[in-house]
Amino acid sequence: MADLKEKVILVTGAAGAIGGAVVTAVKQAGGRAIATDLAAGKGIDVALDVTAEAGWLRLAADIERQHGRLDGLVNAAGIAAVGSIEKTDFAAWRRVLSVNLDGTFLGCKHMFALLRKKGGAIVNLSSVLGMVGSANLAAYSASKGGVSMLSKSVALHGARYQPPVRCNAVCPAFVEGPMVDDIASGTRDAQAVKHKLTLDIPLARLGQPAEVAGLCVYLLSDAAAFITGADLPIDGGLTAR
Numbered sequence: 443m444a445d446l447k448e449k450v451i452l453v454t455g456a457a458g459a460i461g462g463a464v465v466t467a468v469k470q471a472g473g474r475a476i477a478t479d480l481a482a483g484k485g486i487d488v489a490l491d492v493t494a495e496a497g498w499l500r501l502a503a504d505i506e507r508q509h510g511r512l513d514g515l516v517n518a519a520g521i522a523a524v525g526s527i528e529k530t531d532f533a534a535w536r537r538v539l540s541v542n543l544d545g546t547f548l549g550c551k552h553m554f555a556l557l558r559k560k561g562g563a564i565v566n567l568s569s570v571l572g573m574v575g576s577a578n579l580a581a582y583s584a585s586k587g588g589v590s591m592l593s594k595s596v597a598l599h600g601a602r603y604q605p606p607v608r609c610n611a612v613c614p615a616f617v618e619g620p621m622v623d624d625i626a627s628g629t630r631d632a633q634a635v636k637h638k639l640t641l642d643i644p645l646a647r648l649g650q651p652a653e654v655a656g657l658c659v660y661l662l663s664d665a666a667a668f669i670t671g672a673d674l675p676i677d678g679g680l681t682a683r
């Protein structure tokens with residue numbers, strides 16, 4: 443288990459499957475998690491719409507006041523919209539790009555000054571669909587390609603500081619949870635689609651949120667001090683072929 447003792451870690455999308463698992467794993471590793479999602483409430487410390495710049499600025503000022511620094515940021519908020527290039531309307535495209543790419547941009551941008559105070563690490567939730575294409579998730583694939591490349595740019599900038607700010611993209615294949623359920627339920631035969639997703643994965647199963655969270659915690663920890671600018675697949679072998 444990686445060690446996050448005394449580290450303050452901000453997590454977006456913390457009411458979701460992966461964000462929630464990250465919060466749990468951060469705490470298990472001895473860290474202090476600040477859990478955010480659209481609405482505050484059970485398990486969520488702060489309401490933050492990742493597309494709203496003013497909210498990020500407010501939160502940065504609060505963290506500065508309370509902790510004086512930030513050690514880690516996990517951008518896990520995200521949405522998917524099923525649709526090929528022909529079936530995706532412009533409004534859906536904008537919604538997906540706004541949450542997945544603008545939200546990640548705003549998080550990296552407005553938390554950077556706090557992260558570079560003592561050095562830190564950013565983990566952005568990209569996807570295998572940022573590495574390989576998908577005919578029926580046009581907007582989502584584009585957004586995750588953007589997240590992966592943005593992460594490399596942030597990593598190269600963060601490497602200029604001493605101590606550095608590292609930044610990596612985690613690229614899961616399909617993971618058990620509401621996002622896959624929603625994608626499948628938007629099709630004619632949800633069970634068949636979920637089964638097909640599993641068939642595409644050499645290890646023949648979907649991922650578990652806790653498995654993705656474990657990789658995030660490792661990347662946040664000092665054990666990953668020489669890893670930055672990487673796209674790390676956690677995909678049961680999907681991108682190996």
Ligand SMILES: NC(=O)c1ccc[n+]([C@@H]2O[C@H](COP(=O)([O-])OP(=O)(O)OC[C@H]3O[C@@H](n4cnc5c(N)ncnc54)[C@H](O)[C@@H]3O)[C@@H](O)[C@H]2O)c1
Pocket residue numbers: 454455456457458459460461462478479480490491492493517518519520521541545567568569570613614615616617618619620621622
């Ligand atoms: N589940 C998968 O199969 C899978 C695979 C690869 C990558 N990912 C990525 O991992 C991340 C987490 O996915 P998940 O499975 O936990 O999804 P999820 O649907 O369980 O959770 C996503 C969370 O994001 C929040 N959210 C949506 N819009 C928001 C906004 N504007 N501001 C703040 N929060 C917002 C939702 O309220 C929700 O709690 C996403 O970026 C997703 O694209 C997921």
